Amino acid sequence: MSYYFTIVGTRDNPLFELEFGTSKGGGDGVARFRDEARHYNQFIVHAALDMVEEVQWTNKDLYLKRVDTYQNNYIHCLLTGGNVKFMLLMNPDPATTPYSTYQTSPPSRAASARQSLLLASNPNSQQTEEAVRQFMMEVYENWIKCSMSPFYQVNQPVTSPIFRARVATAAKKYL
Amino acid sequence: MPGPVAAPADKEDNFKPLPPTKPFQSTLRYPSSRKSIYDRNLNRTRVNESSLASFAYLFNTLITYHHSKSGSVSEIETRLNRAGYPIGTKLLDLLLYRQPPRTATRPTRILELLQFVHGTVWRALFNRTADALEQGTEKKNEYMIIDNEPLVNSFISIPKEISQLNCAAFVAGIIEGMCDATGLSTDGVTAHWAGEGDELWPGKTIFLLRFKESVVERDEALKAG
Numbered sequence: 555m556s557y558y559f560t561i562v563g564t565r566d567n568p569l570f571e572l573e574f575g576t577s578k579g580g581g582d583g584v585a586r587f588r589d590e591a592r593h594y595n596q597f598i599v600h601a602a603l604d605m606v607e608e609v610q611w612t613n614k615d616l617y618l619k620r621v622d623t624y625q626n627n628y629i630h631c632l633l634t635g636g637n638v639k640f641m642l643l644m645n646p647d648p649a650t651t652p653y654s655t656y657q658t659s660p661p662s663r664a665a666s667a668r669q670s671l672l673l674a675s676n677p678n679s680q681q682t683e684e685a686v687r688q689f690m691m692e693v694y695e696n697w698i699k700c701s702m703s704p705f706y707q708v709n710q711p712v713t714s715p716i717f718r719a720r721v722a723t724a725a726k727k728y729l
Numbered sequence: 730m731p732g733p734v735a736a737p738a739d740k741e742d743n744f745k746p747l748p749p750t751k752p753f754q755s756t757l758r759y760p761s762s763r764k765s766i767y768d769r770n771l772n773r774t775r776v777n778e779s780s781l782a783s784f785a786y787l788f789n790t791l792i793t794y795h796h797s798k799s800g801s802v803s804e805i806e807t808r809l810n811r812a813g814y815p816i817g818t819k820l821l822d823l824l825l826y827r828q829p830p831r832t833a834t835r836p837t838r839i840l841e842l843l844q845f846v847h848g849t850v851w852r853a854l855f856n857r858t859a860d861a862l863e864q865g866t867e868k869k870n871e872y873m874i875i876d877n878e879p880l881v882n883s884f885i886s887i888p889k890e891i892s893q894l895n896c897a898a899f900v901a902g903i904i905e906g907m908c909d910a911t912g913l914s915t916d917g918v919t920a921h922w923a924g925e926g927d928e929l930w931p932g933k934t935i936f937l938l939r940f941k942e943s944v945v946e947r948d949e950a951l952k953a954g
Contacts, residue, residue, distance in 0.1 A: 616834075635910060697822075698771060708818055
């Protein structure tokens, strides 16, 4: 499983980005996105912002669970009170995801059966939902600490290396 | 080499690749305890309340500064409002975080937001709820939060010539920041004296919230389902 995490400000402006891979089940924590996926990820997450806006007035929770899927990408979102979106894109197998040509056929049954053996590599499972929730809440805590700094203004990119390290630690812990 | 046009041979010699980017070197300076803001706990307990005396001193300095810089009562109030605004936007997430886990909800309706401000915010800032919450009689988008004795005004006496000034404009700024952060934006939140009539509470202050028309429309649409 490869992950792309980004924080999006109130004007749909990116504030923070991080790519990482799973650390569960012997994973090395390195994202295996293909080169072309780098900018596709940004597109896909940007498109998912529309889905967030659709649910944001009807769902009062901070953690909105899975908001969108595109091909083999699953996007989870946490919406803070201050309208800042934490978007997490996960892709169980980026190597086989077709980006350039549209393809509707689902991944072969053998591949999905193999993936679901690993707890954290099945994006549809309850455990994944829960792990993402815990990850999001830990980032949320650090986000508040960051935003409480009197030198931080709304919609300013987050550059703190400590914040980055904290997010990476949370990713390692839960995902 | 792919590409439509091959580079001329003599240009090839001049080509120098960009130097590799330097690895990120932090220039952060840590305090001697090696603790950053990320090591602090966000859940404060009752014993950690800040002192009223030191707040009053700081607030006094703030007012004196803005008074010296501005020419009119409304300008002082605008400046105090702007000073409170970022506090509101930041306080919202902090208070949501402090709610019991899994039950924290974002205020998405006007009434929820007003109750959140009236209760949770007031308790966090002043250790009690506000005294009343009313809807304006003339306009649908106007709401009033009433505080009989604003804590911020406790040590402030207003000179006769600017008797209209209400320094609770600072608190109004906090409310405005919070409304804007939730997406229920306002056309401004202002603090007004309730008037001479009330002898029991001479310092009674009304915070007037004027929500934007679009926000009221959306709220009614949500109510209808």
